[in-house]
Amino acid sequence: MERSVIARAKTVQDAVEQALTLLDATKQQVHIEVMESEAKGMLGLYSKQAVVKVTLKTEEILDQSLDMAEYSPPISIAEASVNIPPSRIEHPVTTPSIDNTEGKVWIESGQVYFHSKGNHQPSIRATEQVSLWIDEVPILAGETVKLSAGDIVRYEVEDKVVEPVWDIHIDDKAMNVQLRIEAGYRIIRQVVDTPPTLRLVLKAEEHKQYTPIEPIAVRKKLIEQKVVYGLYHDEIKKACLSEVNDTFLIAEGEQAIAGTNGYFEIKVDTKTRKVQPKMRENGTIDYREIKEFPCVDDGDLIGLIYPPAIGINGVNVFGEPVLAPPVTGVIVLTGHGTQLSQDGLEILATRTGMPEVIIQGRHVKVAIIPKLEHRGDVALQTGNIHFQGDVEISGTVQDTMKVEADGNIHIKGNVNMAEIIATQSLMVTANVIGSEVAVGQLFLFYGQAEPILQVILEQTEFLTTAIEQLNRAAAFKITDIDQHGLAPLLDVLFRGRFKELHKQLLLFMRTIEEHKALINEEWQKYIKEIKNGFLNLTMSHFKTAQDLDRFVKRTAYLLDRVVLPQLDHIFAQFHYIQNSQILVGGPVQVKKGCYNTQLRCAGLLEVTGFLRGGDYYAAKGMHIQEAGTIGSNSTKLTVKEGAVIHVDKLLGGTILQIGSKMHHFKEDTLNVKARLNEDRQFVW
Known part of the structure; x- marks a missing residue:
C-alpha cells in the first residue's frame, strides 16, 4: 500500500x-510532489506557506515492512505554524481522555471528532460525495490521511439542483392542449454520523426533494396563447x-358532431331472381324458365325517404366555432305508377307492375313498369x-312485325323476319330467324359515349384555361374577340395542342350517327352545339368564354347521365x-x-350449342361449346382487350380477335382459352 x-x-x-523525517527516509527513497509553493506578502503580511x-x-515500503514486523508508524499531517480559519463545516478535535476513543475518529451531529495520541493516529478517507480539507489542504477523493x-478537519457536501422544464403544445386543429413536464428536484446530501473507528470513510445520505411548478405561470402562458375554452x-x-416526466391534457375543445x-x-x-327450373307436364325439366321478374x-310501399340530420357545431380551445360537416338530402324523381305520400317521406305504387329503382348519387328515380300480356301471335291482324x-x-312474332317495349319482353313462340326492341331484357323461348333484335341498346350507346365524353370534358376545361391565357396575349386583342368571337382562337388551338379534342368531337359525332x-x-x-361551336369555325357561335363554359357544364351533365x-x-x-x-x-345466353x-353484346356471351358462321362480339368474354364452319362461311369471335375467349371445340378456319390482336386457326383445336398477356401476345 502507498505511504505518503x-x-x-x-x-x-x-x-x-x-x-x-516523518517517513524516516532519504530523498532517494521517495517521490516528491510540490502541491503549493511558498509566497511572500508585502511587508511580511499575507505570506503563503x-x-x-x-x-x-514501493520497494522501500516492503523493506520497512520486513524490519518493523507487524507495526507501522502512523502517517500524519505535519503541524503547521499558522492556523487558517476554516470557511465551511470544521472541527478541531480535543476530546476528554476516554479510553475507547483513543486513536479513533467519529462523526457526531454532523461534526468530525478524533483522538490522536502518540502513535495512535486514526485515518480519514475522502469520497466523491464529500469534499475534505485537512488544515485547508484539499484531499483527493479516495485518498486516506492520518490525523x-x-x-483542523473541514468537509463540504453540495446539493444537486435540477430545475423543472415545461412547455405547452397545441395540436394543429386547436382541439387539444398538452402540458409536457420534465420534473425538477433538489438532492440534499448530509454526512452520516459514525461511531468511533480507526478508519473513517466519509459518506453522505441523499434525500430527493421535488420542485413544484407554479400553476399561475402555466395559466399565464395559456392566456398569452389565447387558450380560453375547455381548461382542466x-x-x-x-x-x-x-x-415524473409526463404529458398532461390540460385543455380540450368540443368536437363537432x-x-x-x-x-x-x-x-x-327490385331485382330479377334466378329460380329453379320448372317441371313440364310430361315430367321433363324446362331449363328455359330460370328468371322471375x-x-x-x-298501394304498395316502394321505399322510404330519410331526410338529412344536421350536425352540431363544436368549439376549439381558442373559443372559435368548429363547423359540423355539411349534409345533403336525396332528390327523388317519381316516374310512371308512383307517387309521394303527403308527408313526402314515402313512395307508393299507383299501379301493378315491376318496380324500378335507379340510385345515382343523390338522385333516386322510382317507377313502375307495367306488364302487357298479349295472347296469340303478333301479326297483321293485331x-x-x-x-x-x-x-x-x-x-309468335310474324314477318315484318315489330314489338317495342320500354321494359322486358318475353316471347314464347318464334320470331320470323321481325324487329324486336326492348330497353331491359329479352327472352325468346323458340327460334329467331332473319330478324333484327336490340336489347338495352341505349346502354350500348352509353358504354361507347362515356369514355369519349370524359375526354371532351377534360379537354374543354383545359381549352377554357388556354383561351383565358391567350386573351391576355398581344396577338389576340379584346377587339378581335368582340368582332370574330372565339373562332380565331379555336382555329389556332385545334391546329396545335388541342388536336385530340377535335378528333374526339368527330368520333362522338360518328357514335351518335350509329345510334x-x-x-x-x-x-x-x-350535337347542334358541337357542330355550330367547334366543327364550323368560320361561323362558330361561341362568342365569349361564358359560351364555352356553358358547353363544359352541359358536357359534365351528360357524362353523369351515361355513367349509370x-x-x-x-x-x-x-x-x-x-x-x-x-x-x-348486357350478357347473352344461347341454348342451341x-x-x-351478327351478334354484339356488352356483357358475356354463353352458348351451350354451336356458332356456325357470322361475326360475334362480346365485351366481357365468351364461353362457347363449339365454334366454326365447315365450308366457305367464316366464323369470327371478338372480345375486348382483357377478356377471355373459351371454346370447348374450335374448328379450323375460325378467327379469334382480342382487342386489336387477331389469330386465324387453321386446324381443329380442343379446349381453347385465349387471352392476351402483359406484352399483348396471345396466351392459350
Missing part, C-alpha cells in the same frame, strides 16, 4: 525535510406537482306493339338464332346455337 505524507512549511525545502506531498517508493493532534384546472394542478346525409331505403324486391300492386312497360307474348334512333331532344341539342349503375336485368336469352342481327347491352348471325 503531506507537509506544510515556510519553504518547499523545509516542508520536504519535515516529510522525510509551501505544501508538498512526499510518497515512499494528528491539532489538525385540476389537471393543471396535478401536472405542476408531478414527480357530424350529421347524416339523407338516403332512400328500398322496401321491395319482381312485381308490386297498387298490328305492331309499342308499350311503356313489360310485354309477354304467348305466340341516331335512340337520340332524344336533349342529345340533339348537344350496372343493371342486372339487362340481358337476352335465346334458343336458336339464324341469319339475324342482334344487339344487346347461332347460324350466320
Whole structure:
C-alpha cells in the first residue's frame, strides 16, 4: 500500500525535510510532489506557506515492512505554524481522555471528532460525495490521511439542483392542449454520523426533494396563447406537482358532431331472381324458365325517404366555432305508377307492375313498369306493339312485325323476319330467324359515349384555361374577340395542342350517327352545339368564354347521365338464332346455337350449342361449346382487350380477335382459352 505524507512549511525545502523525517527516509527513497509553493506578502503580511506531498517508493515500503514486523508508524499531517480559519463545516478535535476513543475518529451531529495520541493516529478517507480539507489542504477523493493532534478537519457536501422544464403544445386543429413536464428536484446530501473507528470513510445520505411548478405561470402562458375554452384546472394542478416526466391534457375543445346525409331505403324486391327450373307436364325439366321478374300492386310501399340530420357545431380551445360537416338530402324523381305520400317521406305504387329503382348519387328515380300480356301471335291482324312497360307474348312474332317495349319482353313462340326492341331484357323461348333484335341498346350507346365524353370534358376545361391565357396575349386583342368571337382562337388551338379534342368531337359525332334512333331532344341539342361551336369555325357561335363554359357544364351533365349503375336485368336469352342481327347491352345466353348471325353484346356471351358462321362480339368474354364452319362461311369471335375467349371445340378456319390482336386457326383445336398477356401476345 502507498505511504505518503503531506507537509506544510515556510519553504518547499523545509516542508520536504519535515516529510522525510516523518517517513524516516532519504530523498532517494521517495517521490516528491510540490502541491503549493511558498509566497511572500508585502511587508511580511499575507505570506503563503509551501505544501508538498512526499510518497515512499514501493520497494522501500516492503523493506520497512520486513524490519518493523507487524507495526507501522502512523502517517500524519505535519503541524503547521499558522492556523487558517476554516470557511465551511470544521472541527478541531480535543476530546476528554476516554479510553475507547483513543486513536479513533467519529462523526457526531454532523461534526468530525478524533483522538490522536502518540502513535495512535486514526485515518480519514475522502469520497466523491464529500469534499475534505485537512488544515485547508484539499484531499483527493479516495485518498486516506492520518490525523494528528491539532489538525483542523473541514468537509463540504453540495446539493444537486435540477430545475423543472415545461412547455405547452397545441395540436394543429386547436382541439387539444398538452402540458409536457420534465420534473425538477433538489438532492440534499448530509454526512452520516459514525461511531468511533480507526478508519473513517466519509459518506453522505441523499434525500430527493421535488420542485413544484407554479400553476399561475402555466395559466399565464395559456392566456398569452389565447387558450380560453375547455381548461382542466385540476389537471393543471396535478401536472405542476408531478414527480415524473409526463404529458398532461390540460385543455380540450368540443368536437363537432357530424350529421347524416339523407338516403332512400328500398322496401321491395327490385331485382330479377334466378329460380329453379320448372317441371313440364310430361315430367321433363324446362331449363328455359330460370328468371322471375319482381312485381308490386297498387298501394304498395316502394321505399322510404330519410331526410338529412344536421350536425352540431363544436368549439376549439381558442373559443372559435368548429363547423359540423355539411349534409345533403336525396332528390327523388317519381316516374310512371308512383307517387309521394303527403308527408313526402314515402313512395307508393299507383299501379301493378315491376318496380324500378335507379340510385345515382343523390338522385333516386322510382317507377313502375307495367306488364302487357298479349295472347296469340303478333301479326297483321293485331298490328305492331309499342308499350311503356313489360310485354309477354304467348305466340309468335310474324314477318315484318315489330314489338317495342320500354321494359322486358318475353316471347314464347318464334320470331320470323321481325324487329324486336326492348330497353331491359329479352327472352325468346323458340327460334329467331332473319330478324333484327336490340336489347338495352341505349346502354350500348352509353358504354361507347362515356369514355369519349370524359375526354371532351377534360379537354374543354383545359381549352377554357388556354383561351383565358391567350386573351391576355398581344396577338389576340379584346377587339378581335368582340368582332370574330372565339373562332380565331379555336382555329389556332385545334391546329396545335388541342388536336385530340377535335378528333374526339368527330368520333362522338360518328357514335351518335350509329345510334341516331335512340337520340332524344336533349342529345340533339348537344350535337347542334358541337357542330355550330367547334366543327364550323368560320361561323362558330361561341362568342365569349361564358359560351364555352356553358358547353363544359352541359358536357359534365351528360357524362353523369351515361355513367349509370350496372343493371342486372339487362340481358337476352335465346334458343336458336339464324341469319339475324342482334344487339344487346348486357350478357347473352344461347341454348342451341347461332347460324350466320351478327351478334354484339356488352356483357358475356354463353352458348351451350354451336356458332356456325357470322361475326360475334362480346365485351366481357365468351364461353362457347363449339365454334366454326365447315365450308366457305367464316366464323369470327371478338372480345375486348382483357377478356377471355373459351371454346370447348374450335374448328379450323375460325378467327379469334382480342382487342386489336387477331389469330386465324387453321386446324381443329380442343379446349381453347385465349387471352392476351402483359406484352399483348396471345396466351392459350
